Amino acid sequence: MDKKIISAQLSGRTIAVSDIHGHLDLFEQLLDKVHYSVQDNLIIIGDYVEKGEQILETIHRMQDLALCQNVYILNGNCEWAVLDMVYHSFHLKHYLNNVSYSIFHEVFRKHRIDYRQHEESTLKILAQLLLKEELVFIESCAVMLKTKEYIFVHAGIEDRLDFENSSLSSLLEQRYFMNGQHPLAQCVVVGHLPAANYHLYHIDNRIIIDENKRMISIDGGVGVKIVCQLNALIINQGYQTQYVRPFKRATIRKAYYPGICHHHKVTWPHYEVDVLKRQTEFSLCQKVYNKEKLSIKNEFLYLKNDQWYCKDDYIDYHVSVEVNDVVDVIDIYGQYAYIIKDHEVGWILKDCLMNM
Structure with missing residues (x-):
């Protein structure tokens, strides 16, 4: 070129x-x-x-x-x-x-x-x-x-x-x-x-x-x-x-108040993690490159050559939503929905969503 x-x-x-x-x-x-x-x-x-x-x-x-x-x-x-x-x-x-x-x-x-x-x-x-x-x-x-x-x-x-x-x-x-x-x-x-x-x-x-x-x-x-x-x-x-955005929109039918949450992020190129404790929905993990601990949704974890990885950029934050809020639904994983409220990315219970 x-x-x-x-x-x-x-x-x-x-x-x-x-x-x-x-x-x-x-x-x-x-x-x-x-x-x-x-x-x-x-x-x-x-x-x-x-x-x-x-x-x-x-x-x-x-x-x-x-x-x-x-x-x-x-x-x-x-x-x-x-x-x-x-x-x-x-x-x-x-x-x-x-x-x-x-x-x-x-x-x-x-x-x-x-x-x-x-x-x-x-x-x-x-x-x-x-x-x-x-x-x-x-x-x-x-x-x-x-x-x-x-x-x-x-x-x-x-x-x-x-x-x-x-x-x-x-x-x-x-x-x-x-x-x-x-x-x-x-x-x-x-x-x-x-x-x-x-x-x-x-x-x-x-x-x-x-x-x-x-x-x-x-x-x-x-x-x-x-x-x-x-x-x-x-x-x-x-x-x-x-x-x-390439996501469906949905209305909140039930409020979700997760309490005080901190933002922990996995991002490129540091996707290597150690799984400390496997759990039903979110597993406790630790990022390899800086030892920071966070909860990762099990669907985002995969094992390759004896090393655990997070499959993409990821945030463990849980978002507060009110009835009639409109959100972008990235996807549904188990009992939780990964959503964007305005520009805040995070998790809510999927039962909070109307018609989902």
Whole structure:
């Protein structure tokens, strides 16, 4: 992939979205929610492919949107990986065997090709032929958009005035950009690392705006985390934010008051835990990397090579709810529901939910 950098002069309302990851329905809901029109500037900050179940449909939507004058589709590390597996590395078959959803799974399934019956070299040729237009489109996209006031890039820039000379790896896959700094007058808007990763004790997917550092992080974790949302940053004489979530809404029919609770969180990349005491619903565990104890729902625990793991980001907090509150239901696990009340993630008894 070329390190293509483009510049533009933007006027009017600008909407930035990142890390759609093949979730076209959520993306369309988000566009509706922000009342997107062709007069708006729309910037997709990479990772529109992989991880979701609508990858081909999503990339075709990107192709259509790119025909509009005020739309800028940027590439992220997932687009880079797709091109690398097709044209350079020899990891395609390994990748197919180890992920559930990819653009390759979709196109091979569409053409009734069993990838397990073919050699790596054959799969690469087939992918090049069957995804010819999609690959050309990905290759045509830039990795950075520069304006007078903003830099839009998937993962971040290096801390240097000649930021255009940042390595492609830095632009597309560096981690924890928001914890660093940069010397530019412009504000740098990124996706890539879910915003929830910056919170030590809460699961919070909202956009992070740090005006002092001139940094904004907008990835809501779709396709990566169980608890997620797709975010939109709206720039129009200030900042507004909007989001959609892939969960059903439910009304509370019975109040739940768990008493005083503390937030204990398991988060990437520290998923290793020791199980201290197995119990019916929640087991007492201890995080390996810092020895902090917490209760983990049994459905979130799994054993691999004699080591216990928590399967995803997790919070052990129990949420207080009142009758007629409306919540997002992430899922039901045993006698408990994992929910989001406003932006507070945690547990309640499932009997508190109406019609669940």
